[in-house]
Amino acid sequence: MTNPTKLSTHDLNVFYDEKQAINNISMAIESNKVTSFIGPSGCGKSTFLRCFNRMNDVIPACRVEGQIMMGDQNINDQKLDPVLLRARVGMVFQKPNPFPKSIFENVAYGPRIHGLVSSKSETADVVEDSLKRSGLWNEVYDRLHDPATGLSGGQQQRLCIARAIAVSPEVLLMDEPCSALDPIATTIIENLINELQERYTIIIVTHSMQQAARVSQNTAYFHLGHLIEYGATKDIFTNPADPQTEAYISGKIG
Amino acid sequence: MVPATITNVFSLTVVLFLTAVIVFFIGKSYIVSLSQSQGMRPHSLRHYYGIYAAAWTFIPAIIVLLMWTALTQPVIARLSQSLLLDAYPDMNSAMLQLRLAQLQNISTGLIVAPDDTMRLIADAHAELRTYANDLKFVISLLVAFAGAGFAIRQIKPEQKARIKWEGFLRRLFFVAAAVAILTTIGIVSSLLFESIRFFSQYSMIDFFFGTHWSPLKAFSSSGGQSEIDGVVQGSFGMLPVMAGTLLVAFIAMLVAVPIGLFAAIYMAEFASERTRNIVKPTLEVLAGVPTVVYGFFAALTVGPFIRDLGFFAGMDISAQSALAAGGVMGIMIIPFISSLSDDVITAVPRSLRDGALGIGSTRGEMITKVVLPAAFPGLTGAFLLGISRAIGETMIVVMAAGVSAQLTANPLDSVTTVTVQIVMLLTGDTEFDSLKTLSAFALGITLFVVTLMLNVVALSVSRRAGGRY
Numbered sequence: 185m186t187n188p189t190k191l192s193t194h195d196l197n198v199f200y201d202e203k204q205a206i207n208n209i210s211m212a213i214e215s216n217k218v219t220s221f222i223g224p225s226g227c228g229k230s231t232f233l234r235c236f237n238r239m240n241d242v243i244p245a246c247r248v249e250g251q252i253m254m255g256d257q258n259i260n261d262q263k264l265d266p267v268l269l270r271a272r273v274g275m276v277f278q279k280p281n282p283f284p285k286s287i288f289e290n291v292a293y294g295p296r297i298h299g300l301v302s303s304k305s306e307t308a309d310v311v312e313d314s315l316k317r318s319g320l321w322n323e324v325y326d327r328l329h330d331p332a333t334g335l336s337g338g339q340q341q342r343l344c345i346a347r348a349i350a351v352s353p354e355v356l357l358m359d360e361p362c363s364a365l366d367p368i369a370t371t372i373i374e375n376l377i378n379e380l381q382e383r384y385t386i387i388i389v390t391h392s393m394q395q396a397a398r399v400s401q402n403t404a405y406f407h408l409g410h411l412i413e414y415g416a417t418k419d420i421f422t423n424p425a426d427p428q429t430e431a432y433i434s435g436k437i438g
Numbered sequence: 439m440v441p442a443t444i445t446n447v448f449s450l451t452v453v454l455f456l457t458a459v460i461v462f463f464i465g466k467s468y469i470v471s472l473s474q475s476q477g478m479r480p481h482s483l484r485h486y487y488g489i490y491a492a493a494w495t496f497i498p499a500i501i502v503l504l505m506w507t508a509l510t511q512p513v514i515a516r517l518s519q520s521l522l523l524d525a526y527p528d529m530n531s532a533m534l535q536l537r538l539a540q541l542q543n544i545s546t547g548l549i550v551a552p553d554d555t556m557r558l559i560a561d562a563h564a565e566l567r568t569y570a571n572d573l574k575f576v577i578s579l580l581v582a583f584a585g586a587g588f589a590i591r592q593i594k595p596e597q598k599a600r601i602k603w604e605g606f607l608r609r610l611f612f613v614a615a616a617v618a619i620l621t622t623i624g625i626v627s628s629l630l631f632e633s634i635r636f637f638s639q640y641s642m643i644d645f646f647f648g649t650h651w652s653p654l655k656a657f658s659s660s661g662g663q664s665e666i667d668g669v670v671q672g673s674f675g676m677l678p679v680m681a682g683t684l685l686v687a688f689i690a691m692l693v694a695v696p697i698g699l700f701a702a703i704y705m706a707e708f709a710s711e712r713t714r715n716i717v718k719p720t721l722e723v724l725a726g727v728p729t730v731v732y733g734f735f736a737a738l739t740v741g742p743f744i745r746d747l748g749f750f751a752g753m754d755i756s757a758q759s760a761l762a763a764g765g766v767m768g769i770m771i772i773p774f775i776s777s778l779s780d781d782v783i784t785a786v787p788r789s790l791r792d793g794a795l796g797i798g799s800t801r802g803e804m805i806t807k808v809v810l811p812a813a814f815p816g817l818t819g820a821f822l823l824g825i826s827r828a829i830g831e832t833m834i835v836v837m838a839a840g841v842s843a844q845l846t847a848n849p850l851d852s853v854t855t856v857t858v859q860i861v862m863l864l865t866g867d868t869e870f871d872s873l874k875t876l877s878a879f880a881l882g883i884t885l886f887v888v889t890l891m892l893n894v895v896a897l898s899v900s901r902r903a904g905g906r907y
Contacts, residue, residue, distance in 0.1 A: 270798035281789035
């Protein structure tokens, strides 16, 4: 079953100064599915991911050329305000990065700066809802005003997910969200990703091929800035078309 | 007789050092041959045995040399003094000092002896010095050889030369740290003892809560003041002086904190790498300007400028005002605040900025809502350090704030500060143990306690920041 396209890139090229990091990638991301990006370190998968919410704008040396369509809008258009885009395309980072504020304030931050809430009770509702959807509510409901940095690593990462979904994004980008976590916390996050996919389109960069197999319906294999192979996860892992992909997933390179 | 060129402390040190170098090689080759003949691997690397022997050669000898040098001069002086007293029995102490100096000059050949007695004594004096010098040479070399012999006899493969040497280094570093700490303790206790002497003569309550400061009038018993034990009470009330200090520091911080902080935010968040590399060092040049230069800038430029402004506004403002001194002091403190704040802001991890931007914060929201709160403890530390500098600053206020001790909150008035009063009390011709000079120590320790508390607060606040993100 194929879902409608949520995001698509057309001849996307990314440069760091003169060095080209992404070569002519055109691909379509299905909505309400989990798409995983795999590939060896330095293959450009994270750079590519960061194109979808224009986080590469932050890096002065980085230049993104080509089209990224979200609906009928080219989100790589320099006239488009990345601030508004980032509310629609949320991001979860490799290292849990809660703000040095309370748990409540972390989640309330996004809705507040985007003017999504106008009263205290509304804010509290959004915070509760987001924490419930990220599966953290039962662990923190009685200490919402404690500092977020006191949470464990896995809890912090789920808090970051709650923070991202509090602004009701359409897409969630996850850049190796479990690489700093232990196996138990990883399992919890993976289950969470399965639940979240009902409401959000999720793209996840991961170094763990087992994780890609577990959580994603589609998988893209990148190598040296090229998209080598892209298709349904079960096909990629059982019957890869490209010898490079096969070498990577069978552990011969990477 | 050993030539004087070798017996002076410097060349003797060189001689001892060279000896130690030779002993180093002896020790090193000795352990090599020992371990070969005994077929046993030495515990430490070879050169540690050399260092061990060299240290035993050099260090005891240099200690003996320095002590000998320090002690000979007074011993010889004492001996010649007794010679002089025998020769000239009825001499007062001034004459004795004169003759001792004469003796010194005669024996070095600067002047000719006035009479035979003097010449005889001078000869004896010179002979003593030569003797002492020779002895110094011989003894320090003997100690060096004894040390070398002792150490080399100790060397054997199972001896832990590296551990011994490291133990010595550890003690050396400890001594260096102890010197710094002991000096501080010495300074503080001298402040403390003089303050206790002051407070034994003057009421503590009157000092800390009195509102009248006129130490120069303390001993002219004008009417209206009470006397206790012959000392006029009511002349050493430090409140107006402390108030002046706080007023000037407050004005300084009013200038330095916004400018310093905003400059830091600009440098950390907005400036390109190139601009930052120019702006930051330039701002830090401000920190290198001697405070006396700021002082005459305040006294000759800013002060008169404020006076002229006031003149046009119809106000009578003195050229010496809290505003002039505080404003210039603020400029002086800007680089401290901006540099420290810049470090603190830059230390906020990238991941937090990414998180804020990734959820759709504008740059301004990121800075005010995430970066600055995260940096807050460090910023507080920077501000408190700035305040304690402002409170302790002396030269600018001496030149630009004035000397009149009045209890005022008006920045256009001329005020005086604790540091200015200490300068006034301790410079010039004053008898050292009058109540007036002692009061300077009481002021000093008050100032010390205030800045110490600020520093402790600053440290604990920024330490609490550790590991927060």
